[in-house]
Amino acid sequence: MQPYFFPYPGYFGLMRDVDVFVFFDDVQYIDRGWVNRNRILGRDSACWWTMPVHAAPRHLSIASRRYLVRDSRERLLNRLAAAYRTAPHVTAVLSLVDRTLGHEDVSVAELNIRTLVEVALLLGIAPRYVRSSSLSHQSERGGQARIMDICRELGADSYLNPRGGTALYERAAFEAAGMRLEFQNFEPIRYRQGTGASIENLSILDALMFNGTEETSSLLAANAGRVLSNQEARR
Numbered sequence: 001m002q003p004y005f006f007p008y009p010g011y012f013g014l015m016r017d018v019d020v021f022v023f024f025d026d027v028q029y030i031d032r033g034w035v036n037r038n039r040i041l042g043r044d045s046a047c048w049w050t051m052p053v054h055a056a057p058r059h060l061s062i063a064s065r066r067y068l069v070r071d072s073r074e075r076l077l078n079r080l081a082a083a084y085r086t087a088p089h090v091t092a093v094l095s096l097v098d099r100t101l102g103h104e105d106v107s108v109a110e111l112n113i114r115t116l117v118e119v120a121l122l123l124g125i126a127p128r129y130v131r132s133s134s135l136s137h138q139s140e141r142g143g144q145a146r147i148m149d150i151c152r153e154l155g156a157d158s159y160l161n162p163r164g165g166t167a168l169y170e171r172a173a174f175e176a177a178g179m180r181l182e183f184q185n186f187e188p189i190r191y192r193q194g195t196g197a198s199i200e201n202l203s204i205l206d207a208l209m210f211n212g213t214e215e216t217s218s219l220l221a222a223n224a225g226r227v228l229s230n231q232e233a234r235r
């Protein structure tokens with residue numbers, strides 16, 4: 001998976017369900033994606049929470065782009081504090097975010113990966129982490145072929161991907177290579193968000209604000225991702 005910026009809980013559900021989690025850090029950075037932004041709670045609706053990135057050529061990878069941390073950190077913290085001022089765990093979560101945004105001279109990939117690993121550890125999730133940029137797979141191969149190269153190099157016997165990848169990968173190709181291709185159907189976790197309507201799939205920060213680390217970890221476990229059957233994956 002690309003290293004996202006404080007992603008939704010399902011990202012951490014995927015982390016929990018694998019032995020090795022590969023950060024796809026050497027792929028092209030895409031504007032208006034999930035790498036430098038996510039959604040938090042606004043006034044009973046979702047709103048974007050974005051970390052600005054230095055201008056650079058479009059072809060550069062996530063690992064080659066840099067955040068504007070120094071100019072944005074205080075604004076991001078203030079916006080988060082205002083959005084969740086009445087949440088029961090706001091102080092602890094703001095401290096977490098302040099700490100993770102304290103690394104100024106790092107790439108987008110580096111800051112995101114540090115953040116993801118720290119949040120996962122708080123939730124009791126600790127797979128082996130690998131960065132795709134550290135592997136010797138053929139970088140000129142793309143799509144499914146590159147994923148299979150990475151799996152071979154790591155000695156994987158199965159590859160787990162979110163349900164959204166069903167249109168990208170073919171079970172038959174993985175089976176021919178001696179590997180299983182599986183898709184995870186992670187059900188959104190549900191919890192009370194203040195007094196307003198419940199909005200699903202916001203940043204993990206939203207879940208932590210209202211539930212704390214222990215309860216969020218329990219919610220993730222209770223909503224464990226189910227591996228889809230072949231028939232379900234084709235639908």
